[in-house]
Amino acid sequence: MKNWFNADRYRAIADNLSRIEPRFDARRFLRLCLDGLDERELMDRLRQTAVAFDAAAPGTFREKTVLLLRHAPATGHNFIGIWPCEFVARFGLDDPEFSLNALRELTCHGSAEFAVRPFLVNDLSGTLAVMRRWADDADEHVRRLASEGCRPRLPWGLRLQALVADPRPTLPILEKLCSDPSLYVRKSVANHLNDIAKDHPDVVLDIAEAWDRSDAYTAWIVRHGLRTLIKKGHPRALALFGAGEKARLDALNFTCSPRRIRLGDAITLSATFTGAGRKRQSLIVDYVIHYARPGERVSEKVFKWANLELAPGETASLTKRQTIRDFSTRKHHLGKHRVELQINGQRLAEDAFTISSH
DSSP: OGGGSOHHHHHHHHHHHHHHOTTOOHHHHHHHHHTTGGGOOHHHHHHHHHHHHHHHSOSOHHHHHHHHHHHGGGGOSSGGGGHHHHHHHHHOTTSHHHHHHHHHHHTTTSOOTTTTHHHHHHOHHHHHHHHHHHTTOSSHHHHHHHHHTTOTTOTTSOOOHHHHHOOGGGHHHHHHHTTOSOHHHHHHHHHHHHHHHTTOHHHHHHHHHHSOTTSHHHHHHHHHHTHHHHHTTOHHHHHHTTOOSOOOEEEEEEEEEOSEEOTTOEEEEEEEEEEOSSSOEEEEEEEEEEEEEGGGEEEEEEEEEEEEEEOTTOEEEEEEEEEOOOBTTBOOOSEEEEEEEEETTEEEEEEEEEEOOO
8 A cells, every 4th residue: 555655656746746836846855755765654655745745845834735735636536635635734733724724625635534633632622613514515525524534533543532532522513414415424424433432332322312213324324333332232232223132043053164274265154043932033143253362362353244134933044254364454373263153242152263374
């Protein structure tokens, strides 16, 4: 991903800025971006682009920002378009009204979700007042920024400790967006709720119970916003989806195959069970992998499997295939890995697989 910012990219940026503003020092910009490039990771490259632009562009902060506003449409709406927002965050904190207006425009070409956060740290109430207005904007990118920018635990972003401690100041923004027609916006609202749920589950559950879940858009946000609580088997969260009672099942069988794999192979999970009792059941089915770690330690992760309705005497058969490979966020280790079947928050069966070197 860091190679999104490469020599060709920097030359394209310099060429476009030079066409817009002939006084732009393209040679200086390229020298500052390319010297030491190989040692910089993705976010460092993004930040260095902003620093290099500041050194190479003529004029005041406001004049440089106007140049970026003219340049931004050439980036497309992608990660590359974030660096102009980084410039505003880095150099515009002393001019918040102008800077926030600039971020509102720039977010349409590359999200300002990271850039708005220093302004929230400097002036939480004033910046949130602006973001509440953004929640009514006609552009979905701006409405998403209203939610995404003030998420308490935004990945890769500056953690907003004041909102981790007390998320209530952001709730009016989420209320405005709780039935937004844009999936792009709804995903952000759901992720925002999920952030809050990690520290204040009852706050999120109160919101979910109060919102009109007969609206399909709102119902989608609630389901995805409560995903962590559901995976943890939180009783109130499960009850919201009709799965608050312990599953009543007969003939439960759960297997993992093959039992021995190498890294990069796939496992297949199979579960069959029959409904017991006298009434239809709503079931939320997940599975839990207990990853082996060095020193005989274990870490677990809950994965979504299925939501289903099961009548008395009806049999459900589920199959799930998962490739066991390394990611930047998860490294696997040799050894035995337990797998559990979880239904309505209860761990009901287990099996295991072993990662070996041969």
